Amino acid sequence: MRLSDLHGELAKRTLKEDSSLIENLLKISDTEEQFHSYLKDVDKRVTIIQLDGKVIYDSMMYELEESMDYHSKRPEVLEALEKGTGFDIRYSNTLKNMRAYYSVVTRDSDGEDYIVRTSLNYEREYSEIKRILLYELLFFLTLNIFIYFCYKNYLKGHLFLKIEEIRKTLEEGAEVTDIYSKGDLWISEFWKIVSEWQKTNLENMKQLELDKERLKRIISSVDMSILLIDENLNTVMKNDALNFLYRGGNQLPYYREVKHIEIIDIIKKCVDKKVALKEEVYISELKKYLLVAVKYLKLNKQYILTVKDITRNKEMLEVQKNFISNISHELKTPLTNIKGYLIALEDAPGEMKDYFLNVAKNNVDKLENITMDFLNISKLENSRVVNLTPVSFEKLKGDVERSIDGILTKKNGRAVYSVNLLDENGYMKVDFDKFTTILKNLMENGVIYNDKEEPVVKVDIMELYDHYKITVTDNGMGIPETEIDNIFDRFYRVDKARTSNVAGTGLGLSIVAEMIDILGGKLKLKSEEGKGSTFTFTMLK
Structure with a gap:
């Protein structure tokens, strides 16, 4: 406990005892004059206060109580009114000194509550506390100055001397045990930590160099051009593929390094919008089709350009x-x-x-x-016309089921539909031929490429504000993750060994993808090998 708290507790205990005596005096005194006669020669101050704060008696301001301020805002009075007793140490403007106050709520013989407050002079204790605090401040200030001079004139010089010894030891190739013999074990421990850290760093640097060389070889071996552009739009790295597209300068801005405006325009779009772009361009001068992709690397504020012939x-x-x-x-x-x-x-x-x-x-x-x-793929190549007409879903369903009824019956399969349309009569505004072809191909694939005893194809159709969202889910073989990127290519078939007993051209999903694109929609595929596939696509109304 702090010294100030000890003095305060002592003063509080003394005043509390005095308050008990004052209460007894009040009970045995017949008049205020008699009560005052007991207290007039006491060095402690006694004040009687009504609950509203009015002073009705003060031993050191006797007969001047009417001129005194209301004491309802005094801290010790407020605390007494709240808790029954109150204590405070503060400066008295009336007596011009530091005082300790103790207040207690009591009740007279008539049943009326009032506050008895006693106080004593706290100047001596307060002065003692200030003096001790001053001594403590001087002591710690002197101690800090002493420590500073020790550090500056001895410890700092000693530390620099030891660091110099470590440097010389390392230059001479001495072992760490040479430092142990001098008794500075903390220096040895410090050196061991630094050595381990340095060893780890050197190993990491070696691994980074190997990874860098490996990456360089990989980049050099690919059949596409790779160009790295920094945040200042200067070229900082390029492999050797398709060198005929570049001027071969060193640290040139990309618009000077790249020869053809078609590629420069795509890079500029990416720089302006900070988004990844991929476009096909035809360079008439070279008579070549190029697939150009530019991606913004946000972390490094760089751009990477890839060009494939x-x-x-x-x-x-x-x-x-x-x-x-x-x-x-x-x-x-x-x-x-x-x-x-x-x-x-x-x-x-x-x-x-x-x-x-x-x-x-x-x-x-x-x-x-x-x-x-x-025929379908040929139509797509020759015409991209969309013919949207209101058609009932039942008619669409009937046309599709007639097309796939044979394969459903043969494989003991079934089709399940879930339809949520805004039109109460179940009409959809679609291109009849294209929509039925899409559903037929997806549902037929879900049954044909299915090794379950009961193939099931689920079709969910939901109509939104300006488009339809259709999901076709099957429980078939699924598509390997490595094949998903190629599954919509023309003539592509997944693993011929798995589908050798299934006739097909590899055009079905390509037709689906192109028709959905013509209809202004998007196509997504999720598939897990052995569990089935889910095709989700949209169509504009």
């Missing part, structure tokens, strides 16, 4: 388009005739005829599906 891919696509158009026209007419004759032979007798008839029909169905894929 996709001319060969474009040429292959052109060949495929021509092939699709030609083979569609060649196959459609004879397939129609073959199917008609086979249907006519269904009533022919003989078990062998039935067997061959079924085989022929299955193959015709497969060829017809292939032909329809070819």
Whole structure:
């Protein structure tokens, strides 16, 4: 406990005892004069205060009570009114000295409550406390000055001397045990920590150099151009691929390093908007198609440009388009005739005829599906017209189910629908042909590429303010994560070994993606191998 608290507790205890005596004196005194006669020669001050703060008696201001201020705001009085007793140490403007006050609420013989306050002179104790505090301040000030001079004239010089010894020891190649022998164990411990830290740093630096060299080799080996641009828009790093696109300068601004305005424009867009961009451009001077991607690296405030030559891919696509158009026209007419004759032979007798008839029909169905894929992809290439008309969902559903009924029956599958449309009659404003083709392809895939005993395809349709959101979920084989990026490419099929018993052109999902793009929508795919796939797409109204 602090010294000031000890003095305060002592004064409080003394005044508390005095208050008990005052209360007894009040009880035995018949008049105020008699009561005052007991207190007039006492060095303590006694004050009787009404609960409203009015002073009715003061031993040191006797007969002058009327001129005294109300004491209702005095700290010791406020505390007594709240808790029954109150104590405070403060300066008295009346007596011009420091005093300790103790107040207690009591009740007279008539049942009226009032406050008895006693006080004593606290000047001597207060002066003693101030003197001790001054001594303490001087002591700690002297101690700090002493410590400062010790540090400056001895400890600091000693520390520098030890650091110099460590430096010389390291230069001479001495072992750490040489420092132990001099008795400065804390210096040795410090050195061991620094040595471990330095060793770790050197190992990290070596690993970083290896990683840097490995990354450099990887960047050099890729078949696309990679260009790094700093925050000042100067080129700071470039690999050796597609060097014909650049001037080959050192630390040039990107608009001087890159030769072609088509690429410069894409970089400028990224610089202005700070967003990632990817665009295909055709450089007529080079007669090349390029896939240009620019990404803003926010952490380093840098830009990374990648350019890939996709001319060969474009040429292959052109060949495929021509092939699709030609083979569609060649196959459609004879397939129609073959199917008609086979249907006519269904009533022919003989078990062998039935067997061959079924085989022929299955193959015709497969060829017809292939032909329809070819025709659909050809239509997409030749026309991107959207024909939106109000169509009832039941009509859409009926058309799709007629198309996939055969495969559902064959594989013991089923389709489940959940439809939430704003139109009370169940009408949708869609391109009938494109929408049914999309649903047919997705649902058919969900059944065909399915190894479950009961394939299930769920279709959820929700109409929003300006578009439809459609989700097609199946419980099929799923798509490996490594294949998802390629699944919408033309003629691409996932793992031929898994689907060798399934006919298809690899065009179904490509057709879906292109039709959704024509309809102004977005397509997303989530798939887990062995659990199935979920295709989510939107269509503008």
